[in-house]
Amino acid sequence: MKRVAIVLFDDVLSLDVFGPAEVFSIANRYLAPADHYQLCTIGVAEAEIRASNGIRLLADHKPDDISEPIDLLLVPGGPGAYDGDHSAWLPWLQQACDAASSYGSVCTGAFILGAAGLLDGCQTATHWNYSERLARRFPRARVETDRIYVRDGKLISSGGVTAGIDMALAIVEEDHGKPVAVSVAKVLLVAMKRQGGQAQFSPLLADxxxxxxxxxxxxxxxxxxxxxxxSVDSLASVAGLSPRHFARTFSSETRMTPMDFVHSARVDRARQLLESSDLPLKTIAYRCGFRSVRCMRIQFCERLGLTPAQYRHQFG
Known part of the structure; x- marks a missing residue:
């Protein structure tokens, strides 16, 4: 039996808690009793927690009540993860993660692990909208901006919100094989493995x-x-700089080449048209500056892991 403990704190995002919990609970239907996941929650401040959506949650334990070993300790995200003060219980978290067989975070729960020094030198994921903030706050973490979930030794972390379900399915597959994980995914009506990463949900360019x-x-x-x-030459002319000086200055200020900027801008514009219109792919490609649908498809696959048609099917 594998003991899974999920930490609760005020302003936690309830789906970060219940998404993975339901995966493990449903997996028990397909497992022998000796192989079941045993779920519990730990209220790090009070037994009663108010989630970010206002729902009240009652934790099973307080940190000092835990006596049995924890196999997997999960820290969910939510506003309370990145804005709250967790200094009082971080020493317990450090010890608990060290003693656990594995530990991880869902969404912005990575901020709490980072505050405990548990991301240093590790690959980690978080919600796409917070990845830059996480990297700035914890520069020793190796933040993966496009991954749905990341395993790095004992640490496993996921992208935003529902990615916690993807991560839990991956854990079930690790523990009990793909057939069990696929059965759980079918019950939840989710894909066993998503097409593309988090980039498909986030703009490629900041304002x-x-x-x-x-x-x-x-x-x-x-x-x-x-x-x-x-081209670099035409943009350099607009900037009033020589092409060589313009390319160096552009890369220094934006951390991308001028043509990377153009390609990303074209993909972002095409995404808007795919989401908001029924225009043919050929028309969208022309309006966004791609020479052909094939060129547009290459850029989509390279940057988003999806074709334009797949993107329209998911978001249009």
């Missing part, structure tokens, strides 16, 4: 600065003329 700098002028020109032929 472009409005200041009148050479790089910003070139970016704004590109965004307004995506259907045109855009």
């Amino acid at each position: 472009v600065a409005r200041e009148d700098s050479p790089v910003a002028r070139a970016q704004q020109y590109a965004l307004g003329n995506l259907e045109q032929e855009l």
Whole structure:
């Protein structure tokens, strides 16, 4: 029997708790009693917790009540994970994770593991909207921005919210094989493995600065003329710089090459049209500056792990 403990704290996201919990609970239907997952919750402050959606949760244990070994200790996310003060119970968390066979986080629960020093030197995932913030706060963590979940030794972490279900399915597959995990996925009506990573949910480009700098002028020109032929030379001309100096300055300020920026902007524009219109793929490719549907498909697969048709099916 594998003991799975999930930490509870105020402002926790309830789906981060119940998503993985349901995976393990449903897996028990397909397992011999001796192989069951034994689930429990640990309220690190009070026994009664109020989740971020207002629902009250009652924890099974307090940290000092735990006597049996924990095989998997999970820390869920939510506003309380990245905005709350957890200093009082971080020493317990460090010891508990050290003693557990494995430990992990769901979504922004990675912020709590980071505060406990448990992400240092490790690959980790979190919600796409918080990955940059996590990397800034914990520079010794190796934050994976596109992965749905990541296993690194004893640590396993997932991307945003429902990715906790993907992670739990992967754990079930590790423990009991693919047939059991597939059976659980079918009950939950979810894919055993998603197509693409978190990039399909997030914009490839952040908002472009409005200041009148050479790089910003070139970016704004590109965004307004995506259907045109855009090259380093043409953008450098807009910026008023030599192509070589422009390329160096652009990469230094944006951490991407000018053409990476153009390709990402075209993919983002195409995504908007795929989501909001029934235009043929050929028309979308033309309006976004791709030379053909094939070129658009190559950029989509490279950046999102999906074809334009697959993206439209999921989000259109």
